[in-house]
Each structure stands twice: as C-alpha cells, then as structure tokens.
Amino acid sequence: MSLLRSARFPAMVLLAAAVLGLLIANSPLGAPVEEFMHAYVGIPGVFQLSIDHWIADGLLAVFFFVVAVELQYELTRGELNSLRKALQPAIAAAGGVIVPIAIYLLIAGGTDVSQGWPVPTATDIAFALGVLAVFGKGLPSGLRVFLLALAILDDIVGIIFIAVLFATDVDFGLLFAALLAVVAFAILSRQLDTRARVPIAVVLVLLAILTWVLIYQSGVHATIAGVLLGLAMAQGPAMRTRHEMEPWINGVVLPIFAFSAALVVIPQVSPADLSPALWGILIALPVGKVIGIAGAGWLSLRIGNRGAAPHLAFGDLLAAGALGGIGFTVSLLLGELAFGGDPVVRDQATLGVLGGSLISLILAGILVTWRSRVYARGERTEVAS
Numbered sequence: 001m002s003l004l005r006s007a008r009f010p011a012m013v014l015l016a017a018a019v020l021g022l023l024i025a026n027s028p029l030g031a032p033v034e035e036f037m038h039a040y041v042g043i044p045g046v047f048q049l050s051i052d053h054w055i056a057d058g059l060l061a062v063f064f065f066v067v068a069v070e071l072q073y074e075l076t077r078g079e080l081n082s083l084r085k086a087l088q089p090a091i092a093a094a095g096g097v098i099v100p101i102a103i104y105l106l107i108a109g110g111t112d113v114s115q116g117w118p119v120p121t122a123t124d125i126a127f128a129l130g131v132l133a134v135f136g137k138g139l140p141s142g143l144r145v146f147l148l149a150l151a152i153l154d155d156i157v158g159i160i161f162i163a164v165l166f167a168t169d170v171d172f173g174l175l176f177a178a179l180l181a182v183v184a185f186a187i188l189s190r191q192l193d194t195r196a197r198v199p200i201a202v203v204l205v206l207l208a209i210l211t212w213v214l215i216y217q218s219g220v221h222a223t224i225a226g227v228l229l230g231l232a233m234a235q236g237p238a239m240r241t242r243h244e245m246e247p248w249i250n251g252v253v254l255p256i257f258a259f260s261a262a263l264v265v266i267p268q269v270s271p272a273d274l275s276p277a278l279w280g281i282l283i284a285l286p287v288g289k290v291i292g293i294a295g296a297g298w299l300s301l302r303i304g305n306r307g308a309a310p311h312l313a314f315g316d317l318l319a320a321g322a323l324g325g326i327g328f329t330v331s332l333l334l335g336e337l338a339f340g341g342d343p344v345v346r347d348q349a350t351l352g353v354l355g356g357s358l359i360s361l362i363l364a365g366i367l368v369t370w371r372s373r374v375y376a377r378g379e380r381t382e383v384a385s
Contacts, residue, residue, distance in 0.1 A: 010254070011127050011134075013251065014255055018354060021260065058222070067227070069241070073238075074152050080153070086153075089150045095296025096123070096293040102288070116345075118161040119327070122331040123327065124357070126329070127361070128147060135364075142312055143316050166221050178218060181214060185208065186232035274348060289325035290322055294314065326357045327353055327356065
C-alpha cells in the first residue's frame, strides 16, 4: 500500500493504464471491449447505467470526494488558508486558465467545437507531483508548495466548470433534497468519534449514496456529489477517510478511468481533416500552461514580494508551467462532457488531451531536471566556498 501512497508509482500506473487503453482500442480487442463498456449494469427498471458511465459518474465521484477533502484542509489549515498565501498561486493559476482558453479559442473559436474551451484548463495533480518526485530531487520545497497550491486552485476551477457549464435541465427539487442529505451527512460526520461510530458510519455511507443518486437525477454532474460531501465532512474523520482511500484511488479508481477514457481509435485521416478541437487542446495544454503560469507567476511573485527577491526563480516557474500542462484526468472528463454528443470529436479531444499531456510531461521532465541540477550546482558551490 505504501507504493500507492507515494508520488511516483501512481503516476506510472496512471500512464500505463492510459497507454493500455489506447493500444487495446486500436487492436482486434477494441470492438468487444467497447461493447462491454457500453453494457448496462444496475437494478433493472429502477436505476441502470452503462459501465463507462458508472466509471465517469460513479468512480470519479469518489476521486472528487478525496480532492474536496484536500481542498477543505488546504483552505482551512494548509497552503491556501490566508489571502497572503493564496494570492500568488491564485494569480498564476488564473494565467494558467486564461491563456490556454485564449489559445484554444484562437484555434477552434468560431467553429462547431468552440465549446471545448474548458478542456485545456485542468492540471492533474497526481501526475504533476509524480513527475516532480521522479525528476526533482533537490528542488526547493517552495516549488512543491507552489505547484500543490496551483493544482488545487486548478481543481477548484475544474469543479466550477463541471457544476456550472455541464448541468442540463436541472431539477431544483432534487438538488435541494441532495443538499439536505449533505447537511445531514455533515452533522452526523461530527459524531464519528463517539461510541456509536459503526452505525453512524453505515448511515454516512447510505447518505453519500443517496446524495450521489439525487444529484445525478437532478441534472448536475454526479461528481459534484463527491465535492459537496468532501467539503462538508468533519475534517478529522475526513482526513482519516482520505488516508484509507488514497491507495484505492491511486491504484484502482484513476487507472480504471484513464483506461476507459483512452479507449479511443486513432483516426486514419490526414492532419488537415482532424478536428480543430484536437489541435486546440494539443497546443493549449503545453504552450498555454507554460506561458500562462510562468508569466502570471512571475508577475505575482514581484507583486507579493514588493521588490524583494522572489523565492522562486523564473526557471522554476517555467517548470511549474510545464507540470501544469499535464491535464489528464480532469481534462479527459471535461472533454467527455464538452463533446458527449459527438463521439468522433470526443475521441479526437481525448487524443488531444493525451498528446498535450505527454508533451507537457516530457517538457516538465526536462525543465525539472534542469532546475534540479541548477540547485545541486549551487549547493556544491556553497560547500566548496
């Protein structure tokens, strides 16, 4: 289990799952696996979803619960618990959202795929920290803190996009009922340290399932249920729950989603016939994130430090920008939501996410290694002097 709690190994598993999905989709196994993913599972006549929907709407809700627990901690006790701490990464995160959107719209704006602009705005925190762990030995802790805050803020933006942009025909009655269930969940979670913790835990699980069903039926994307429950749960029990769930999230939930999302047949067409959505995402993720995060981050560090030397050099910000371009998990979900009505464009958007994230991953590996060597040389110089 310790491997699945580390930063490196889960990132490798995630990448392997995506590669496996892509390979299977483009092999003779592709058709039967695709048919299996569209098979419906559930209670006949009551509640049924296809397997790929159970993955995207169900398993990812569990992932977003863990993300929300971390958000709750960082906003109350961690790196974002004050305006002073949050200001600099917030400005960098804003640049890392605005510039990729601008690049995407520059390429795909005015076409029938312009609605895909949210796709290149996300950062996959697991991948980013994994690359940092593999290549970033000797980097200052400030860079990891900055990247963590940046990725968390990106998660907040992604959650807002999912909740606001992709809700359809919202049933406010069901949504209100879901919120009542969340309130009950929040109150009961604060009683978990009593002697009745086992029956309370059982009720909490039932309330969580009820909340998920109500939000799914309301027309709001079901992953928002995980967000609300993670933010509402008492922090002590929430952090313990997150710790217990982390290996399952890293070793099961995210690899299954990556495998499912990467089941895409590579189109046998000329580059000119590919959708602008693919090109927009492919370019906006690596280029937009580097320019947006490094540029806005450079500005934020000078504003925050009021003329003093910033604690991160511009090279560090370039590395952070490249790491931010690894969109992967949330970008794949945003692509499915944005182009769910057009499977051809959706698949090409998935290829754009995979390609853009791979370019960012390679670029990040190079830049992080470079920064690591710079700091290592600096330490050796100090020792020699």
